[in-house]
Amino acid sequence: MNFKMVAVFVLILAVTYAAWTMFTGPSNAGGGTISIPEFSQTAQSGQIAYEENCATCHGDNGTGTDNGPPFLHAFYKAGHHGDGAFLNAIKNGVRAHHWRFGNMPPVEGVSDAQIRWITKYVRELQAANGY
Ligand code: HEC
Numbered sequence: 001m002n003f004k005m006v007a008v009f010v011l012i013l014a015v016t017y018a019a020w021t022m023f024t025g026p027s028n029a030g031g032g033t034i035s036i037p038e039f040s041q042t043a044q045s046g047q048i049a050y051e052e053n054c055a056t057c058h059g060d061n062g063t064g065t066d067n068g069p070p071f072l073h074a075f076y077k078a079g080h081h082g083d084g085a086f087l088n089a090i091k092n093g094v095r096a097h098h099w100r101f102g103n104m105p106p107v108e109g110v111s112d113a114q115i116r117w118i119t120k121y122v123r124e125l126q127a128a129n130g131y
Pocket residue numbers: 050053054055056057058067068069081085086089090094095096097098099100101102103104105107110118
């Protein structure tokens with residue numbers, strides 16, 4: 001192989017990798033892939049509050065962690081856990097019932113407005129991923 005062929009080969013690899021990451025997006029904890037939508041303004045505010053208050057357990061982009069469940073899951077579709085479930089979970093905490101992560105403690109210092117933004121953020125993520 002001469003230098004030119006190596007250069008072409010490297011270029012092909014780079015383009016393939018770029019296309020791959022573009023189409024698959026960031027991967028979640030389970031090794032699958034998720035879609036990140038273009039968030040509305042409200043959801044973008046929600047994302048900030050989510051990352052500060054919820055992501056330690058519910059994971060980046062709602063993909064879950066060892067401490068809490070993913071929101072990209074059939075359990076948390078809007079029809080099963082309505083928006084009131086978010087308000088209630090944050091204010092009062094959640095007794096473990098679906099999972100074995102333990103209870104969710106109430107989350108202090110999140111305003112009612114932030115709760116609405118977070119809910120919108122999660123709903124937009126869910127919609128983009130078929131939940
Ligand atoms: C300390 C970890 C932890 C943090 C922080 C946390 N959660 Fe949770 N959350 C959990 C666990 C664990 C469950 C699952 C309980 C079960 O059903 O077994 C849960 C469940 C939920 C549910 C489902 C409630 C239901 O009715 O089943 C919602 C909604 C929720 N969390 C929202 C949030 C939001 C929004 C935040 C951030 C403001 C947050 N959580 C922060 C651990 C956490």
